[in-house]
Amino acid sequence: MSGLEKSIHIKTFGCQMNVFDSDRMESILVRQGYRKEADLAKADVLLINTCSIRDKSEHKVLSLLGQLKPLKEKYPHKVIGITGCVGQRMGRALLQRVAHLDLVMGPDGVERVGELVEEVVSRGRRVLETSFDNQKERSYSQPAVIDKVRPSEFLTVMKGCDHFCTYCIVPFVRGREKSRPIAELLDDVRRFVDRGTKEITFLGQNINTYGKRTGESLAELVLCTNEIQGVERIRYVTSHPRDLGMDLIRQFGQVEKLCPALHLPFQSGSNAVLKRMARLYTREEYLEKIAALRAARSDIALSTDVIVGFPGETDQDFEQSMDVIREVGFSGAFLFKYSPRPGTRAFEFGEEVPDSVKTERLAHLQEVCFGKIHEENKGLVGSTVSCLIEALDKKGRYYTGRTPHGKLVHVLNAGEACIGKILDVEVTEGNASNLKGYYVGAPRQDRTRDSEKAVSA
Ligand code: SF4
Structure with a gap:
């Protein structure tokens, strides 16, 4: 069976390095013919890219694996894999402990993810790959398959x-x-x-x-x-x-x-x-x-x-x-x-x-x-900071970005068109974890997602 018509979902835990590895795995699998599936439960191949830096991070992974058991029982053709640091650390023990797991691989397996998944899909084998590559240096190009521009x-x-x-x-x-x-x-x-x-x-x-x-x-x-x-x-x-x-x-x-x-x-x-x-x-x-x-x-x-x-x-x-x-x-x-x-x-x-x-x-x-x-952030109220707008925040309310000093800024009058732009923002509020403000030169009207909808309605 080839990857054609099959779908993948990669769930990522941990650091930015894992996000980068997930992008690379996705890129490899998409090139192999897999389609990306946003809903984890609907995907044919589910990979969980994991972090083992703390005990709590590992527990989250093991708990998710437990939740996936009924899904695998109902749809035995689905492939469930653990990649990343937990895969490397637990290796064979994880494969033995979790019967509904098909693939365990460590971070060095990223470039081989295509063939490893294929081995499970086409041969029905459970696969373990935790060897380290011994090259002196590493070479690979950045992920080719990216949905949207990331400023x-x-x-x-x-x-x-x-x-x-x-x-x-x-x-x-x-x-x-x-x-x-x-x-x-x-x-x-x-x-x-x-x-x-x-x-x-x-x-x-x-x-x-x-x-x-x-x-x-x-x-x-x-x-x-x-x-x-x-x-x-x-x-x-x-x-x-x-x-x-x-x-x-x-x-x-x-x-x-x-x-x-x-x-x-x-x-x-x-x-x-x-x-x-x-x-x-x-x-x-x-x-x-x-x-x-x-x-x-x-x-x-x-x-x-x-x-x-x-x-x-x-x-x-x-x-x-x-x-x-x-x-x-x-x-x-x-x-x-x-x-x-x-x-x-x-x-x-x-x-x-x-x-x-x-x-x-x-x-x-x-x-x-x-x-x-918090004191430092309050001290920035009234100043103008340069802010690269990256995206809508997690709650979908404000467009946010960072200053060169790394401060997170919610820009209250920014819209979708501001993504990727570097704006001068006047800070009006300094909180413990972020700044809020208005970009200079535009009307001071809050443009949260809801108000945008209201404007366009
Ligand atoms: S051993 Fe861990 S904490 Fe120490 S420098 Fe390396 S990555 Fe950082």
Whole structure:
């Protein structure tokens, strides 16, 4: 049986890298003759692209798999597959545990998804693919099948990670670092720009060491991208404080299209905890990098990740994380309770911090951190910010976009035609998680979807 007339649905959990992988899988399967199906229950092939960074993410996947059992019993011809990090981590055990699962594959199987699905469809076999590819570098072109223009695109430039932070599952499920060649990435960027994209965010688990085995570098990639006509904004994520070198730091003051925003996770403000996490820097070194970034670009917006309740974290350790939050004044933050991941070193550490303590610490951290962000956002009221309009927000109310500093903006008088445009927006409201405002030069009339309908009715 060929893919012709059959439909696929890919459900994606986790990070932007997974979104990118899902686009690639979809692209491969569509080229093979599959039709995209928006309704998961109606698709002939259902792939769930998964994340295993936290325990909770895995539970969501397993719970969805449970819900799909009756569907598979009713329509046994349907193919159900798990791809991505949970597939890699659980592998054969997942196939054994879930009888209605046909395919389990890890992130390195993306390019082979077509043949793997075909093997299930045509031979009726259950398939497991969790081997890592051993090429020195990775090569593939960006997804060809995209429904609509995305003003802001993510582009995966490398995979894997050579660090082994003791809490992290990534090196086990995504393997060692492998970078894509710059020339190929620039071709991808040009294709995005030709379709109307204005902002590119390069993605890598430890992006600062992009190209280290191939003699290329992130600084070089940024410089070359800056030269491409039509690119208006460049960003990259995720940086590691030890690997963020002065060449990259200086670029924030030198490269025109590089946005003044950087995500730099510190994870803990305590040197003792950082050591147990094997983060390879101290709190002092982290703060030195922050000072260098601000010296290079005084208005740079910094965001971070913090883990609370890492094994053995004392009240004093936690206070040191609070100090860093207070001292730096981040513009954005992802704050998490430590989640033990089987297979990592920290899983064996013991000295588990009780969940009630983790919850209390997290709440305290959130209050201070998000309070500061709220103050910063309120301080922007009355100013004019530049905003690239990306889409209607999730609730379908406002057209939204981001400033070069990465602030999310709901533009109250923007309509569909504004998507892909960079507008000057006067900020009228600063909330904890977003700004609201009106774009300058247009009537100040709220154009939520409902009011648009009302106008056109
Ligand atoms: S650098 Fe990031 S991806 Fe790599 S092991 Fe540490 S936390 Fe995980």
